Amino acid sequence: MNAIERYFGINGENTTIKTEILAGITTFLTMAYIIFVNPNVLADAGMDKGAVFVATCLAAAIGCFIMGIYARLPVALAPGMGLNAFFTYGVVLGMGYTWQTALGAVFLSGCIFILLSLFKIREIIINAIPTCLKQGVVAGIGAFLAFIAMQTSGVIVNNDATLVSLGDMTTFSPAMAALGFIVIIGLSYKKVPGAVTIGILLVALISLLTGHTEFTGIISAPPAIAPTLMQLDIAGAFDVGMISVIFAFLFVDLFDTAGTLIATTTQAGLVGKDGKIPNMGKALLADSTATVAGTLLGTSSTTSYIESGSGIAAGGRTGLVAVVVGTLFLLSIFFAPLASMIPGYATAGAIFYVAVLMMATLKDIDWHDLTESAPVVVVLLFTPLTYSIADGIALGFITYTAVKVLGGRFAEVSVPVWLLTAVLLAKIVFI
Numbered sequence: 001m002n003a004i005e006r007y008f009g010i011n012g013e014n015t016t017i018k019t020e021i022l023a024g025i026t027t028f029l030t031m032a033y034i035i036f037v038n039p040n041v042l043a044d045a046g047m048d049k050g051a052v053f054v055a056t057c058l059a060a061a062i063g064c065f066i067m068g069i070y071a072r073l074p075v076a077l078a079p080g081m082g083l084n085a086f087f088t089y090g091v092v093l094g095m096g097y098t099w100q101t102a103l104g105a106v107f108l109s110g111c112i113f114i115l116l117s118l119f120k121i122r123e124i125i126i127n128a129i130p131t132c133l134k135q136g137v138v139a140g141i142g143a144f145l146a147f148i149a150m151q152t153s154g155v156i157v158n159n160d161a162t163l164v165s166l167g168d169m170t171t172f173s174p175a176m177a178a179l180g181f182i183v184i185i186g187l188s189y190k191k192v193p194g195a196v197t198i199g200i201l202l203v204a205l206i207s208l209l210t211g212h213t214e215f216t217g218i219i220s221a222p223p224a225i226a227p228t229l230m231q232l233d234i235a236g237a238f239d240v241g242m243i244s245v246i247f248a249f250l251f252v253d254l255f256d257t258a259g260t261l262i263a264t265t266t267q268a269g270l271v272g273k274d275g276k277i278p279n280m281g282k283a284l285l286a287d288s289t290a291t292v293a294g295t296l297l298g299t300s301s302t303t304s305y306i307e308s309g310s311g312i313a314a315g316g317r318t319g320l321v322a323v324v325v326g327t328l329f330l331l332s333i334f335f336a337p338l339a340s341m342i343p344g345y346a347t348a349g350a351i352f353y354v355a356v357l358m359m360a361t362l363k364d365i366d367w368h369d370l371t372e373s374a375p376v377v378v379v380l381l382f383t384p385l386t387y388s389i390a391d392g393i394a395l396g397f398i399t400y401t402a403v404k405v406l407g408g409r410f411a412e413v414s415v416p417v418w419l420l421t422a423v424l425l426a427k428i429v430f431i
Contacts, residue, residue, distance in 0.1 A: 004320065008072060013317035020074075023316025024324025027076050029194030030307040031325075033350045034060070034078045035332050036200050036342040038299065044152075045088040045099040047298065050223030050336060055297035057333045058225075063290030063302045064326030071282035072319035074312055075264050077290050078329070080303035081354045082141040083252055085148050086389040087300040091245055094387045097236070102245075103295045104237030109249035110291035110301070117284040122254065128416035133396055134255050135361040136376035140383030140392045141252065142358030145351050147384040153177035153348035172212060173345040176203045180349025188353070193310065196350045203346040217337035228298020244427050248390035253301050257287045260304040268312045306357070371407045375400035394424035 005011055010020065038056045043049040056079050063077030091102045116122045150156040154174045159165040167174050180203040187195035207213040237246065265277045277283070290302040311321050366372045378399045383392030401421040404413050
């Protein structure tokens, strides 16, 4: 115990091993929904659901262990919401690429992320991207998630005249999706640990009791991971049309991770007097390395989870929290039968809940400055309506540069933004 306390600096952070373990359990409960949601989302891309379940648990465990042991921060990782939806509905179903090629694109984005971290270029990129676009991308992904949740659960349906319309809310699937969402919101407002997981399991139980789902068990040996293990197509990801996709995976993961680390370490009181986050470089390496490992196992981008704040609120302050979360993810691989009984409409409410959280970034937009707010609205609307995070980002950058220049605020457009705008414009025009 003394060795653990010394390694993680537990005494120096005025915490205890017991507190760190309880904080880790709390964090796990708030983000355990991903082991149910991620297999459902990636299965729509044609991936084996059981293999993705195992890959999800293993990728999360790897990320948590690296973050906890190497970076020594109380931040947990798992395959990210939003990026998994872009993977399936944007790249595979929307653009027509195979899931193997999409995994190859995620792999390349992770490798670039590692290089950016090693050569300390990430700070230049983070500082160069306008704040409004960072916030707009987060909100746009939130809108994208909400659209997907409503579509897959039947809350909205196809309409030849108007493209979409409200589905029959009296049928089982949309009614259960709505119930799950309401339960999750209510429990989250009451700050109940594991609110999202409780909402998912409640809907799954109702589905089971009403005969809409067949009982297959709770615990078993882990499913085979062979259908997704080392199945990525890196060569296919070098297709010119994948440039914007790789950029989108990299862009979203980079800023999502940076934002999560800033928020959680500030909450934990770990930020130094100089405003710097301890072991920031190591934390970003943990994130990018976990993404690369995840693609080899068979899952989309792995990223830091804002839900780590729940464990911090419970007193967690060191990397031991992340190690506990990683251990619990490892143990979760034995609950594959439970995960297989979770229908899509049971996770739709959770996805919509995540969308609500992501939309909160809109409160920080300067709505009185049209050159700031217009690009945000473009990203917000075009991301779900084009069914592509990549297209939403591209149109947002182009709009930002155009309105700043036409508004006579040329100096506010940095050189990196100019370069990114040129590349993204060329992609839209010529590819």
